[in-house]
Amino acid sequence: MATGELNPNHYQAQRAAKVVQHYLNTRNGSPFRLFRLSRVHSGNLEDLVDSGRKYQLEITVKESISNTTEKLSASVLFPREERQGSAQVQASCDELLKVNITAQEEAFYQQYKNSQNLVSAQYLPDSHGRIDDDMRPFWHLSIVASSFVMLKESNENTLYNMAQVANVTQLATENDQLKFDGHILLHDMVSQEIIHWKLQFTWSPPEGVKVLQMEQLPHCHHCEKPQNSN
Amino acid sequence: MFFSRDQVIRVNAETEDQLQLLQALEAREEWEVDFWLDPVSTDLPIDIRVPYDSQTAVMEYLNANSIRYSVLISDLQELLDEEKVEMQKNQMKERMTKSFNFGAYHRLETIYSWMDTLVAQYPNLISKQEIGKSYENRPMYVLKFSTGGNKRPAIWIDTGIHSREWVSQATGVWTANKIATDYGTDSSLTSLLNNMDIYMLLLANPDGYAFTHTNDRMWRKTRSMNPGYSCRGVDPNRNWDAGFGGPGASRYPCSDSYHGPSAHSEIEVKNVVNLIKSHGNFKSFISVHAYSQLLMYPYGYSCRNVPHQPELDAVGTAAVQKLTSLYGTRYKVGSICNIIYQASGGSIDWSYNLGIKYSFAFELRDTGRYGFVLPANQIIPTASETWLALKHIMEYVADHPY
Numbered sequence: 131m132a133t134g135e136l137n138p139n140h141y142q143a144q145r146a147a148k149v150v151q152h153y154l155n156t157r158n159g160s161p162f163r164l165f166r167l168s169r170v171h172s173g174n175l176e177d178l179v180d181s182g183r184k185y186q187l188e189i190t191v192k193e194s195i196s197n198t199t200e201k202l203s204a205s206v207l208f209p210r211e212e213r214q215g216s217a218q219v220q221a222s223c224d225e226l227l228k229v230n231i232t233a234q235e236e237a238f239y240q241q242y243k244n245s246q247n248l249v250s251a252q253y254l255p256d257s258h259g260r261i262d263d264d265m266r267p268f269w270h271l272s273i274v275a276s277s278f279v280m281l282k283e284s285n286e287n288t289l290y291n292m293a294q295v296a297n298v299t300q301l302a303t304e305n306d307q308l309k310f311d312g313h314i315l316l317h318d319m320v321s322q323e324i325i326h327w328k329l330q331f332t333w334s335p336p337e338g339v340k341v342l343q344m345e346q347l348p349h350c351h352h353c354e355k356p357q358n359s360n
Numbered sequence: 361m362f363f364s365r366d367q368v369i370r371v372n373a374e375t376e377d378q379l380q381l382l383q384a385l386e387a388r389e390e391w392e393v394d395f396w397l398d399p400v401s402t403d404l405p406i407d408i409r410v411p412y413d414s415q416t417a418v419m420e421y422l423n424a425n426s427i428r429y430s431v432l433i434s435d436l437q438e439l440l441d442e443e444k445v446e447m448q449k450n451q452m453k454e455r456m457t458k459s460f461n462f463g464a465y466h467r468l469e470t471i472y473s474w475m476d477t478l479v480a481q482y483p484n485l486i487s488k489q490e491i492g493k494s495y496e497n498r499p500m501y502v503l504k505f506s507t508g509g510n511k512r513p514a515i516w517i518d519t520g521i522h523s524r525e526w527v528s529q530a531t532g533v534w535t536a537n538k539i540a541t542d543y544g545t546d547s548s549l550t551s552l553l554n555n556m557d558i559y560m561l562l563l564a565n566p567d568g569y570a571f572t573h574t575n576d577r578m579w580r581k582t583r584s585m586n587p588g589y590s591c592r593g594v595d596p597n598r599n600w601d602a603g604f605g606g607p608g609a610s611r612y613p614c615s616d617s618y619h620g621p622s623a624h625s626e627i628e629v630k631n632v633v634n635l636i637k638s639h640g641n642f643k644s645f646i647s648v649h650a651y652s653q654l655l656m657y658p659y660g661y662s663c664r665n666v667p668h669q670p671e672l673d674a675v676g677t678a679a680v681q682k683l684t685s686l687y688g689t690r691y692k693v694g695s696i697c698n699i700i701y702q703a704s705g706g707s708i709d710w711s712y713n714l715g716i717k718y719s720f721a722f723e724l725r726d727t728g729r730y731g732f733v734l735p736a737n738q739i740i741p742t743a744s745e746t747w748l749a750l751k752h753i754m755e756y757v758a759d760h761p762y
Contacts, residue, residue, distance in 0.1 A: 259735030291728030
């Protein structure tokens with residue numbers, strides 16, 4: 131694959147830039163803050179003999195909920211060998227972090243922290259793209275948790291988005307963290323596969339999202355169950 | 361009132377005397393004539409409803425005074441009855457097409473019956489053709505938009521070949537309706553359809569679409585059985601005879617990009633191939649997918665430029681500018697191989713190699729936030745902006761015959 135200056139619209143730079151999105155979500159994502167790659171302005175690829183292939187990018191990232199954008203520089207290093215781990219990203223979006231979400235986070239946290247009724251939801255969004263307003267923060271949380279998986283699984287031959295939350299179930303609060311079990315569907319644009327993952331994750335305003343367990347599920351081809359489509 | 365066999369006649373008074381005689385006619389109460397246009401001057405026509413029972417007397421009166429007339433309506437009741445039937449039919453059709461919610465996702469059966477109401481409402485423009493059956497024996501219907509001629513140069517549009525891409529089928533439905541309603545009022549579309557035909561295959565993968573409603577919202581492929589495997593289906597956009605079996609397609613039946621046992625093995629693909637080849641006069645082939653917000657041209661199976669790359673890129677870029685102008689939605693333009701990935705066996709590669717120069721593939725909204733489960737309230741905005749791009753491409757094709 132060609133090194134040097136990349137066409138920002140072509141897939142090489144786009145795939146690397148998507149990894150930055152996943153990285154930013156793992157670091158700073160929350161029920162009220164979600165990053166999306168908006169544009170790639172430029173990209174450059176270096177082949178580093180020992181470490182791997184390094185992408186230098188100028189991108190614009192959008193915070194989905196406040197609809198604000200920020201232009202930033204980022205680098206993504208894909209290791210040469212799998213044993214060297216997943217992609218290494220360097221990026222920060224200080225401007226977007228200034229959007230104040232403290233009040234919403236605190237209110238949400240308090241609402242569900244000592245809850246007698248633990249929340250459980252299926253198919254977010256549903257088949258028609260609908261999602262109840264009070265379920266949106268759980269959808270966002272699931273996207274953030276998925277970002278840990280997507281970051282870990284990403285390489286130069288993948289392009290991940292979370293396709294749908296099959297199921298998210300709140301567990302009892304532990305160590306002041308809201309805790310959840312999630313079954314999420316990831317979509318890899320390159321292989322076009324839908325990949326099922328089970329995650330256990332926690333969240334609190336000071337700690338952010340942490341993933342305790344992640345496990346890929348085999349997709350059982352002859353046991354698809356009907357969704358609540360209508 | 362009952363107007364059976366009443367006539368409406370038109371009189372032209374040539375002199376003042378005649379005008380006065382016609383004014384006097386109104387005074388003859390026993391004749392019960394009813395002036396639709398009053399006798400005011402010799403310059404203007406005078407229309408009179410003459411009840412059946414008075415006709416002989418009134419005609420005698422006019423003839424005796426050399427007042428000339430012609431019959432506008434020979435039986436008023438008949439006309440009223442016809443009008444009533446016509447209005448009821450129109451109201452029903454309008455109710456059916458008006459009540460169809462374009463801003464919602466519909467099941468296969470609903471789309472199929474809506475297609476019939478569309479054809480019934482525009483019988484002089486649209487016809488429905490069965491091009492074959494799907495693997496599970498569902499009919500595959502193409503809507504043909506034509507104002508006549510014999511195998512006029514034609515434009516092909518297919519939606520929904522990958523069943524989980526619901527906004528594609530929904531955009532197809534809206535677009536078919538748009539073409540139907542805008543013909544006759546939109547000058548460039550009208551001019552286009554006066555010279556070319558448009559063929560639309562709204563559900564290119566009906567079995568897959570049904571399956572996304574009943575079992576698995578994320579189903580992409582056909583539903584054909586793969587001998588020896590529990591996994592069903594072939595990726596219908598890896599099954600075309602263009603670099604078939606090459607990179608970017610899987611040979612594993614359980615894969616979502618499985619190319620199938622051989623090119624055109626899928627009946628859904630074969631039906632289209634047969635139609636396009638036997639017609640022989642298609643000038644453009646457009647396939648609509650979701651998601652990613654892209655407008656692409658060949659090749660997918662190879663990253664080398666096609667001979668018409670500069671032209672296709674220019675057309676695509678201009679089309680996307682029009683799309684963006686509506687809501688600011690950004691699209692990228694390029695060849696499949698460069699923009700998303702190398703993928704062999706794709707439909708627009710096949711159509712391009714067949715000689716259909718203006719071959720394009722759309723990937724509609726969004727860029728991954730909702731992905732396949734795009735909220736229904738985005739259907740009409742998506743279809744509306746896409747229409748601007750489609751129209752640009754179609755107008756370009758019409759302006760550049762080859």
